[in-house]
Amino acid sequence: MDASYNPEAVEQEARDYWEAERCFEVGEDAGKDKFYCLTMFPYPSGQLHMGHVRVFTINDVIARYQRMQGKHVLQPMGWDAFGMPAENAAIKRGVPPAKWTYQNIEYMRDQLKRLGYGYDWTRELTTCKPEYYRWEQWLFTRMFEQGLVYRKNSVVNWDPVDQTVLANEQVIDGRGWRSDAPVELREIPQWFMKITAYADELLDFLDRMPGWPDSVKTMQRNWIGRSEGVELMFDVEGEDEALSVFTTRPDTIMGITYMAVAPEHALATKAATADAEVAAFVEKCKQMQTAEAALETMEKKGMPIGISAIHPLSGERIPIWVGNFVLMSYGTGAVMGVPGHDHRDWEFADKHGLPIVQVITPSDGSEIDIGKGAYVEYGRVINSGDIDGMDYRQAFDAIADKSEAEGRGQRKINYRLRDWGVSRQRYWGAPIPIIYCADCDAVPVPEDQLPVILPEDVEFTGYGSPLKEMPEFVDAECPRCGKPAQRETDTFDTFVESSWYFARYASPDCDSAMLDEREGYWMPVDQYTGGIEHAILHLLYARFFQKVMRDFGLSSADEPFTNLLTQGMVLKDGAKMSKAKGNTVDPQQLIEKYGADTVRLFMMFASPPEQALEWSDEGVQGASRFLRRFWNAVQAHVADGDAVPVDKDSLNDEQRDLRRKTHQTIAKVSDDIGRRYTFNTAIAAAMELLNAINRFEVETPEDRGVVREALETVVLVLSPIVPHICHALWHVMGHASAPVDESWPVVDQSALQQDMIEIIVQVNGKLRGRISVASDADKEAISALALADKNVQRFVADKQIRKTIIVPGRLVNVVV
């Protein structure tokens, strides 16, 4: 072994050992406590970026720590291999998406291996392979049979020049990103999965998921957006059919001054046939963008459609408007306008000169001015006849009861959550297993004809999907009646692949079923780590799929991920590092220059995992320097001479201090890695211990024994973070075993005991002195010592002491 630190050689040797010993290949062992430790799998974009290194290192640290705790750990890896970048590369470079994707996987797999992650590579998954996607095709056909999927018309962004459907990301300021042509909205039939059928369960289970961050649970709760309200029917002049609106605030019913319907609403459509101006407005609304952010920030426009609704209580006529801000997809596509008590209604009324009426007043009797803005809090009802004086709940029930009794409405629960549209008009995805027959309509592909294989040898131009031009793909036989029929050419949203891969890792080689009994051993995932940007969509879809798989008898787990760690973004120049923005830093050069351990150490030390990390090239050298110091300290210690094992009862003060520091470090690092996931402070604690070791003057074999215990502690506690160097140093210290097979060090409580402790003294909350007291000193003794301090004396002087607060073990505060 080299006396100077040579990362490349050290890391090669460690990797060879892990591979030869098959350290990370695991089977199912019912006698052992399993720990399934997973990261969100990467998209094979070409090369790893810092965000990958961050998340994979976090997960590897947890996996290695749990292994040293005696757990039977599974850490698998795979590829989320379908997606748009492969199509973009194909257009740009003329390489087929499949070829580009497989090349990227080859390169990135080598990068992952070079970083020393403890993956069970025998379980590797690649979602673009038929043996993987056949099972999601199969699940889709089962969902079809169970009524969990359906087809309906839905709008897409259409680029009239490129003759292709655009993703929201490809629409820049309303124009196609390549053609720069104004994007049009087109309605086409698309497949949907009924995630709303699980809305209540997805919501309710959030309360039983203590291992998830509150922020993510809150985001999902808000996204599902369960709201209790009333659907009210309003008679419309000259119409047979009543106008129905959903409201969560029936208590404000007397504050209605207008009604607004969506541009696609039947009343608007009808009005448009009679009124050219309305027709023009409705037509203009079809140009709007589909993204919610765009809808919410755009100017709220509207116009009256010339007819009125009748207020069910007052009998007054209420003008009906058409508004671009009313969504056909939420509730009934119509809203009642209560400008006094809703922000958006207020702005709309203010802009269009509609009356604003106050019908709610603050319960505490304070005054509000409805002319300056809406009052949206719950309060006491006023100006509303029979319901005057009621609070929110009373008024809600009064209106709901009355409406239900009169057959003019009913209590209803609405969700913001919409069903999941899974159709994509793209080539590089898993084919949706449907055959269209003129007689039998949409027929799912039978199980014995699965998978529907995506042809990989295609010419990809970017003008629509090449599948449409391939008769050998499109032409099919109706599975039901045998007549000539056409295959669906749309493919699945790539979120479908990532909604069940975590379960497939348990039985990646099973070719007779989606999942087998091994799923029961490993699922649910104990620790799931990934980017905060997936807090809603991916994590909600995955939870949905898990529940579907459970209900189909494929799994018994209610939820897929027991503990969730959402790591913050790696930012550069203030923006998220992403292939889309092209501001990635290639970690490869750093690995080649400093070694994998330095990169791993720097990433874990730079900030706590949940926080955003602003990338900077500085600091990597510091990590490298620390590893060299660490290496040299162990080498020097070993060369220095023999050590005798620590005899706890015959230590001098200096030895006891170092040993206390050692065991304090074990306690600190165990808590930081095992409970808090604050790897940065764990590393800081290990650095402090190494600093203490370097300051410690070694004269005797007993001294060396205490140092040895300290150094072995540093090696073991850092081994999950910088596994290669620790592997080598463990051997340098004479061990035949490897850290990866060692047990995590245990705190010796007796080593932590201390006779004298320091306490700070405050006067009126300001630090004025420090005193050293016996650790078991009583309050009187501490108080007396505090007041005896000469600087404390200066501030207390002849002033009256009002009280003295003593926080045991911490401080004394004298209030004068």
Added chain:
RNA sequence: GCCCGGGUGGCGGAACUGGUAGACGCUACGGACUUAAAAUCCGUUGUCCGCAAGGACGUGCGAGUUCGAGUCUCGCCCCGGGCACCA
């Protein structure tokens, strides 16, 4: 616009339950070693006043609660993530 985070020295960050603000590291500066440089080692490093002892100020801004607030409450400002076809 709505939902979820965040804001602490020159920089990344620490302070876990309301109790020493700035651990650990980087940078910078000074010193040692060297013919020299690199590397390494030692020291200093929130701002201001002071020879020192020590003091005043200081956690985005403004108020409040408390013996005591980076931490809790209210109101603002700024930055990041998500908003359903980026993954």
